[in-house]
Amino acid sequence: MLQQDVLRDRIVARFEEMSPQLQQAARYIVENTQEVALVSMRELARNAGVQPATMTRLAKFLDLSGYEDIRGHFSEALRLRADGFAARAREREGEHGPAGSGLAHDMLQSLSAQIGRLSEPESLARLEGAADLLGQARRVYVLGLRSCHSVAWHFHYVMTLLGDRTVHLDGPADTGADGLLRAGPEDVLLVISISPYAVQSLELSALAREKGLSVVAITDSEVSPLIPISDQVILCSTESRTFFHTLTPALAVSEVLCGLLAARDREGSLKALQEADQHLATLNIYANSIPRRRI
Amino acid sequence: MLQQDVLRDRIVARFEEMSPQLQQAARYIVENTQEVALVSMRELARNAGVQPATMTRLAKFLDLSGYEDIRGHFSEALRLRADGFAARAREREGEHGPAGSGLAHDMLQSLSAQIGRLSEPESLARLEGAADLLGQARRVYVLGLRSCHSVAWHFHYVMTLLGDRTVHLDGPADTGADGLLRAGPEDVLLVISISPYAVQSLELSALAREKGLSVVAITDSEVSPLIPISDQVILCSTESRTFFHTLTPALAVSEVLCGLLAARDREGSLKALQEADQHLATLNIYANSIPRRRI
DNA sequence: CGTGCATTGCAACAAGTGTTTCAAAAATTA
DNA sequence: TAATTTTTGAAACACTTGTTGCAATGCACG
Secondary structure, eight states, X not given: OOOOOHHHHHHHHTGGGSOHHHHHHHHHHHHOHHHHHHSOHHHHHHHHTSOHHHHHHHHHHTTOSSHHHHXXXXXXXXXXXXXXXXXXXXXXXXXXXXXXXXXXXXHHHHHHHHHHHTTSHHHHHHHHHHXXXXXXXXXXXXXXXXXXXXXXXXXXXHHHHHOSOEEXXXXXXXXXXXXXXXXXXXXXXXXXXXXXXXXXXXXXXXXXXXXXXXXXXXXXXXXXXXXXXXXXXXXXXXXXXXXXXXXXXHHHHHHHHHHHHHHHTHHHHHHHHHHHHHHHHHTTOEESSOOOOOO | OOSOOHHXXXXXXXXXXSOHHHHHHHHHHHHOHHHHHHSOHHHXXXXXXXXXXXXXXXXXXXXXXXXXXXXXXXXXXXXXXXXXXXXXXXXXXXXXXXOTTHHHHHHHHHHHHHHHHTTSHHHHHHXXXXXXXXXXXXXXXXXXXXXXXXXXXXXXXXXXXXXXXXXXXXXXXXXXXXXXXXXXXXXXXXXXXXXXXXXXXXXXXXXXXXXXXXXXXXXXXXXXXXXXXXXXXXXXXXXXXXXXOOOHHHHHHHHHHHHHHHHHTHHHHHHHHHHXXXXXXXXXXXXXXXXXXXX
16 A cells, blocks of 8 residues: 555554454454444444454554544545545655644645645646636626625626626615616626525526626536526635635636636736736826835 | 545435435535545435435435445445545656646646645744634734635635624724724734735835734735744745736635634634534525525 | 363444435425 | 425434443463
């Protein structure tokens, strides 16, 4: 096996010291680590040909508090392996991990992997499909409420620099939906929504569809309520070790869409960008050092 | 998803026919298939936020004899996946770059790497340092203009769910800066700004410093104008193959900061989150399906 | 040949499992 | 509106789980 597994190694290392029954249990575990996670202790014992109690005793022998520790370890290992984190986890183990405040490290590794997974063939195809639809649109309406506002706004902002085809469905005093007033079948709605789904996003998307718009959705699940009313769907993970969902992969998706759209019309994009630059320059929007205070 | 999974597909296919509770259970299963194999039904139900009985009912709904069938299926799937993992990993290494339409692929790979690089020891130390400062603050003022608005707003939004210590320096009619009116030495400014740097971000940061605030900066370069006036700096890459800079790594950084802050006060965060949930629930902000039009 | 000691099997245990039943609540229909 | 059906929550069910204490077993050593 490729994976490095501290507990498994410990079992192997202390194998010789074990009594015959313990060895029999240990042998079965070492040779079937996934089974530990997948079946009950009693069944494992049955398959290994030992008494249930022997498994508990093996745990104690390994200085663990009980069999649950063994199962916990191999469950976690299997979880990671199945997620495709194995390679990264191995790297992580290799580095001198102080095991201290691993949260930041874990979050970043996980984000990196989640975005990496977006470059699998199926995701790429969906991204291209979405870019096709968006590219043909007369106007692109962008909708993202609450947590998804950041993604919607960023897409809109970048597209604004590249042209004037996008309309951001947001505004003060609940006027956000007004943008759809004159939208029609030649237009496309780009909606970003993740669980829990904002009612208004769903309602507006349904309305857009009724008005004949095509719908491109960036969402988080194959059973997202947006799927039935969308022409193109891009799925991105929002899993996180924290209390809240991550939007980093969704933002990555939106940036890729911007990139694809810009690439479809290099000349136009470049020209629009130059105009934007000039506009912002005359307004003195940007600086490279802290300006002296304007009195 | 590479593997085909008949049961998962069946769940997705019949999702629409399900009752709300069944949908909630089904949604959780579809999005966490490994968990089905790894934890008990009751725990799965707990995590999915449904009654244990609902899982059994879901099984019956799918024409299975009981929940054991569901678990059996996903256990088998996980077993196979774990076995075939090594082989597939090797394959994946081989299929490097079909070169066709590579932009999306390249962008995602690059983003994944950029975020991965953030988990190097130095970055982690800076993140911890920034979290320390932010954690002690009486109030946290968040400032991000133009392209950085998305990051600033996302940070603010998440922190709002976790408590009420943050103030977003943005607003209509150029009132954004007003928030700093009563800020003082006990407060911290979190500013996000990348090249080209918005003049107003620099000005406001300088003002905040004059008022005695500590400054935490998320920026893109060791020669960023923010560095001299900041107490803690987190650098993140904005390089991109496109015409515009990427903000995905910056968003990742802000999410990690949120995570670290939440972890510093688990109890408080959890409680605040529950309150937020309740508030949003009474307002009917969220839904899991397209609601019938309100007349 | 016993004696001591680790090892093993067994039975009992509290706790947790998946399932079923039933009544209340909600949604739908008349 | 009332009547009907569907959906939901809660409790009880029989069963399995992981653990533990105790007696039986085997085995080495005087």
